[in-house]
Amino acid sequence: MSRRRVLILVLDSFGVGYSYDAGLFNDVGADTLGHIAEYCYFNAANKNRYGPLRIPNLISLGLGEVYRKISGNFPFGIIEPIKILGSYGYASEISSAKDTSSGHWELAGVPVLFQWDYFKDLKDSFSKTLLLEIQNQFQLPGFLGNCHASGIKILDDFGEEHIKTKKPIVYTSSDSVFQVACHEKEFGLLNLYKLCEGIRGILDKNNYNITRVIARPFLGSYQGCFYRTGNRKDFSKPPLHKTVLQKLIHEKNGHVIAIGKTADIFAHLGITKTVLSVGLDSLINQTIHEMQHAPGQSIVFSNFVDFDSTWGHRRDVSGYAKGLEYFDSRLPEILNILKKEDLLIITADHGCDPTWSGMDHTREFIPILLYGKLIPVRFLGHRKTFSDIAQTISKYFSLSNMDYGVNML
Incomplete structure (x- = not known):
């Protein structure tokens, strides 16, 4: 039996610059990572933290190079790494919306190509x-x-x-x-x-x-x-088609451990174990615990919601920066528990620029950081859909092809 496992860490809302279709969403200029780094560099995000954004471990996995490929520049005030340890790229969203469900479903191989309904009236929203x-x-x-x-x-x-x-x-x-x-x-x-x-x-x-x-x-x-x-x-709402999570369970009798709000996002389809947890520290602890005990043929899928709900929507730049720095400080613990055949994927589901007007998500590229002891270090390029992640996972587990996406390995 294969000992391969995949760990998916979704930094909910961690965009890396406005996407090609951002104009359709009035989001041209949005840049979650770039603006946080800029505010930190100019000492405009010093509440309960101080100075430039310090995320050396994410940078060593290629995050700075992702940003350079998109914007032409390294993020403000961040020191370039001596060595890149992981493969790195970025992806556009093809789903019709920029919400959590659309982003996660597309990550799992089922983009939302229809239109959701909305309650558009600001007052008397529900009939x-x-x-x-x-x-x-x-x-x-x-x-x-x-x-x-x-x-x-x-x-x-x-x-x-x-x-x-x-x-x-x-x-x-x-x-x-x-x-x-x-x-x-x-x-x-x-x-x-x-x-x-x-x-x-x-x-x-x-x-x-x-x-x-x-x-x-x-x-x-x-x-x-x-x-x-x-x-x-x-x-x-449940996804309309079979996700890569469901395929792993049905085709390989595999395991999908959902941490945080992940199971709710997929209406509990394609999930074999749900781990409820609140707060960034607890979510990281639970992720490490589950990864230490997950058998082969497993996906451990963690959503770090605080970046979105606690800091992004509330336009709290200092809080977002401090959260990123804390997550980054815990990354070595996660890397150290990975086994030879494990694949780590760090990504996002949309943007939520805390410097942007209003309180809505922002249409941005998402980062894709891949790390594994068997994975070569290289630039993965611009991916045309988040579903390249699902297709890559499908190939990693030797599952049947997803309908969308291209294998990145």
Whole structure:
């Protein structure tokens, strides 16, 4: 039996410069890595950290060379490595949207070539008919919010009223999502999950092509002290076709260990083990633990959501930089546990430039960093779809061909 294993680390939202089609998304000029490095170099990202961006291990795997290939320059203030240890490249997205599900599905070999539905109205985002059906099915006293909103601000706006009335707070964003915020204790976490699962069913029944219904539990008792907990749960549309994760299980009786929110993104299809974890430190610890114990014919797939939800969307440049530096400081531990036949893939699912206007994702190239003791060091070039990653994994495990993507090895 093959001892090959693949470790996929998705730095959620870590783009490396605006892509060729960024104009379609009003994102020309967005540059997650470049702008973070620039802010750090000019001492504009010194909250709880200081000075130039320090990510030497990512740079040694080729990240700086990726950025140079795209922009013509090395990232601001970053020292060039003495030696490149891994293969490196970058990829464009062919999916129609720049959301988490589209990016991850394309990484797994199933690009989203159709259009998601969106709740586009900034106020009264959800129709009265839809809300009434949800209200009647769950015997709710009504709803609060019903708008486009920041997940933190809306808690300050409606948190106290929610506690008094038990009305769920419902809101959306520029992504294809229906989000529900409820107090873990006053409303109940299981009640929130049941409500979101029911909303998922109602949306599907009424032919709303919405990517995710997201349960957003929170705690706190008054304005200014509300905070979201780590018990978020996504109720996602399933991928329309078989991902490389599913193929590994079905064709090789393999294993797919999903860490963080990965399983939710794929609606738990193609997953043999789900490891729930919150926070960058815990996610890294769980990743190391699972990789140490994963058998041959395994994929360990970790999503590091904090880069997106905690720092990218909240436009926190210092936080994003500090998170990158912490991740980078833990990379040697990950490299040291890799066995001879293991393949490490570090990548992203979209951009979320913390210096950009608004709070939306940004349409950017993603980095592809490959490392393995059997993998030659070379420039992988510009990949025309994220699905080149899936095709590469498919070939690595000797699976049947994916419909999209080209093997990079």
